[in-house]
Amino acid sequence: MELYNSFTRKREALALPPERINMYSCGVTVYDQCHIGHARSLYTFDLLVKYLRYRGHDVKFVRNITDVDDKIIARARELGKTFDEVVRDNIALYYRDMASLGVSPADIEPRATENIPLMVAHVQGLIGKGHAYAVAGDVYFRVRSFPAYGALSGQSIDKMLEGVRLEIDEKKEDPLDFALWKKAKPGEPSWPSPWGEGRPGWHIECSCMSIKHLGTETLDIHAGGRDLIFPHHENEIAQAEALTGKKFAQVWVHHGLLTINGQKMSKSLGNFITVHDALAKHSVNALKLFFLSTHYASSIDYTPEKLADMEKGVVRFRNILTKLDAVPAPKLPVRMDEVDFVVDAKEKILAALDADLNTALAVGHIFDLVTAANRFLDAGRMDDYFEGSAHLAATFLREVLEGICGMDLKVPVAGLSPDDELVINARVEARQAKNWKRSDELRDILKARGIIVEDGKSGQIWRRG
Numbered sequence: 414m415e416l417y418n419s420f421t422r423k424r425e426a427l428a429l430p431p432e433r434i435n436m437y438s439c440g441v442t443v444y445d446q447c448h449i450g451h452a453r454s455l456y457t458f459d460l461l462v463k464y465l466r467y468r469g470h471d472v473k474f475v476r477n478i479t480d481v482d483d484k485i486i487a488r489a490r491e492l493g494k495t496f497d498e499v500v501r502d503n504i505a506l507y508y509r510d511m512a513s514l515g516v517s518p519a520d521i522e523p524r525a526t527e528n529i530p531l532m533v534a535h536v537q538g539l540i541g542k543g544h545a546y547a548v549a550g551d552v553y554f555r556v557r558s559f560p561a562y563g564a565l566s567g568q569s570i571d572k573m574l575e576g577v578r579l580e581i582d583e584k585k586e587d588p589l590d591f592a593l594w595k596k597a598k599p600g601e602p603s604w605p606s607p608w609g610e611g612r613p614g615w616h617i618e619c620s621c622m623s624i625k626h627l628g629t630e631t632l633d634i635h636a637g638g639r640d641l642i643f644p645h646h647e648n649e650i651a652q653a654e655a656l657t658g659k660k661f662a663q664v665w666v667h668h669g670l671l672t673i674n675g676q677k678m679s680k681s682l683g684n685f686i687t688v689h690d691a692l693a694k695h696s697v698n699a700l701k702l703f704f705l706s707t708h709y710a711s712s713i714d715y716t717p718e719k720l721a722d723m724e725k726g727v728v729r730f731r732n733i734l735t736k737l738d739a740v741p742a743p744k745l746p747v748r749m750d751e752v753d754f755v756v757d758a759k760e761k762i763l764a765a766l767d768a769d770l771n772t773a774l775a776v777g778h779i780f781d782l783v784t785a786a787n788r789f790l791d792a793g794r795m796d797d798y799f800e801g802s803a804h805l806a807a808t809f810l811r812e813v814l815e816g817i818c819g820m821d822l823k824v825p826v827a828g829l830s831p832d833d834e835l836v837i838n839a840r841v842e843a844r845q846a847k848n849w850k851r852s853d854e855l856r857d858i859l860k861a862r863g864i865i866v867e868d869g870k871s872g873q874i875w876r877r878g
Contacts, residue, residue: 747801
C-alpha cells in the first residue's frame with residue numbers, strides 16, 4: 414500500500430512492519446457538538462485503520478480527546494455552566510455521534526486531563542535541555558532552538574514571521590514561541606506544577622499522549638486534518654523531537670477540509686451542520702458514500718443535492734445484495750478465480766485502495782461490480798456455478814462495503830403481515846401462470862402498502878419502499 418506523506422510531500426510505499434503499526438489521530442476538543450467536518454475526519458481514519466487491518470496489519474490506534482482548552486473555558490462562560498459540565502455533556506454527545514456514525518472506537522481514547530503529570534514531566538525535560546523557559550507561571554517553547562522547525566509545513570521561520578499574525582505577548586522571548594504551560598486565571602480549571610497552578614497548552618497534549626499510549630517515541634502514522642499542519646502538528650514535532658532526539662512520526666496523513674455549498678462552515682453564516690442534524694436528514698450510509706466519493710486528501714463540498722444522489726447509490730447497493738441473496742445456496746463450491754467479473758472488480762477495487770486510499774476510484778469500480786452482477790443475474794446462467802458465483806459476488810460486496818467501508822446494508826424492513834404475505838404469494842402464482850395483468854394489479858396493491866417488488870431471473874424479491 415502507498416500513502417501520501419505530508420512530510421516528504423510524495424506518495425510512498427508503506428514500509429512499515431506488518432506485525433504492528435502504531436497510529437495516532439488528533440481527536441475532538443469537547444467544547445461543542447461534533448459537526449460533519451469532524452464526521453469526515455473520524456470516518457476517514459476509521460476507514461484507514463479498517464483497510465490496514467484488512468490487508469493483514471496489526472494496527473494499534475490511539476485517538477485523543479482534548480478536554481481542557483481555552484475554547485472549553487470560553488464555552489462554559491458563554492453557557493453559564495461549569496467547565497466540568499461542558500466537558501461531560503459534550504463527551505456524551507461525542508460518543509453518541511460516534512455510535513450514530515458507526516465509527517469504531519479507537520483502541521485507546523485518552524483524555525488530556527488524565528495525563529497532566531506526564532505533560533508536566535515532558536515540559537520539565539524541555540526546560541532542562543534549553544528548549545523551553547518559564548516566565549511568571551507560563552512556560553514557552555523556544556522555536557529557534559529547534560532548527561528543523563517548519564519542515565512539515567514547508568515554511569522558514571522568517572516566512573512565518575511575515576505571514577502569520579502572531580499574538581503579542583511581552584513575556585515571550587520570540588513572537589514565534591508557543592505555550593507549553595499556561596498559568597491559571599481565577600475561576601479556571603488548574604493543576605499543580607513546578608511553575609504554579611495552571612494547565613497544559615494544546616500542542617503538548619498530543620505529543621505526550623501519542624508517545625505514552627502507543628509505547629514508542631517514533632509513531633508509524635500520525636493523522637489529522639490539513640488545518641492542523643501549522644501550527645499544531647509543527648509544534649508537536651518540535652516539542653517531541655527536541656526532548657527525545659528521535660523522529661516523531663514516519664508518515665503524516667492529512668485529510669482535506671469540508672465546505673457547505675462552497676463556503677466555510679460557520680455558525681455566523683448559519684451553515685453549521687452537526688452530525689446529529691445531518692443524520693436527521695440523511696442516512697449514515699449516504700453520508701459515508703459522500704465521503705468516499707472524494708479522495709480523502711481533497712476538499713469536499715456538502716450540498717443536499719449531493720446527499721440525495723448518495724441515497725440513490727445506497728439503494729443500488731441494497732438492491733443488488735437483496736437480489737444476490739435471493740439466489741439459492743450454492744450446490745457446488747466455487748473458487749473466486751472462477752468468477753471473472755468478481756475477480757476483475759476485486760483487483761481494481763483493492764488496487765485503488767492501495768493507491769493512497771483512493772476511495773473515489775474504488776467506488777467507481779464498486780458500481781461497475783454492481784452493474785456486472787445485475788447483468789449476470791439477468792443472463793440467468795443456469796449451470797452448476799450460477800449459485801456459487803452469486804454467493805461470491807455478495808460476499809465480496811459485503812466485505813468491501815460493510816467490512817472496510819463500514820456501511821450497514823441490511824434491508825430495514827418490518828415483517829410482513831399475513832395479508833401482505835398472501836398478496837406476495839398470489840403475485841408469484843400469477844406470474845407463474847403468465848397472468849401479467851393480475852401480477853401488475855397485485856404489484857400496485859403492494860406498492861400502496863409501501864412494499865416494492867422486483868422481478869429477476871432468480872425470482873421475485875421485495876423490500877419496504
